[in-house]
Amino acid sequence: MKLSELRALLTASGVKTTAGIDRFDVKRAAGVVIGVDVMFTDGTVTYLPVEGS
Numbered sequence: 490m491k492l493s494e495l496r497a498l499l500t501a502s503g504v505k506t507t508a509g510i511d512r513f514d515v516k517r518a519a520g521v522v523i524g525v526d527v528m529f530t531d532g533t534v535t536y537l538p539v540e541g542s
Contacts, residue, residue, distance in 0.1 A: 490515050490522055498525060502537050 495513060500506065509530035516524045516536075524538040 490525070495525065498537050498539065499527070502535075504535070 496506075499508075504527070511528040511530050514526040514528070515522055516526065522539050524536055527535045527537060529535070
């Protein structure tokens with residue numbers, strides 16, 4: 490998954506573009522990306538499903 494795809498997913502999900510992000514964890518099933526766990530610097534974790542999965 491490219492950074493531009495992650496950025497588009499965050500924007501589509503309503504996450505502010507200035508949000509402090511610690512890391513991403515891309516979730517896969519049978520080699521296909523099904524979603525992304527986003528860990529923010531404030532300690533919250535949000536799961537964002539990928540369209541079409």
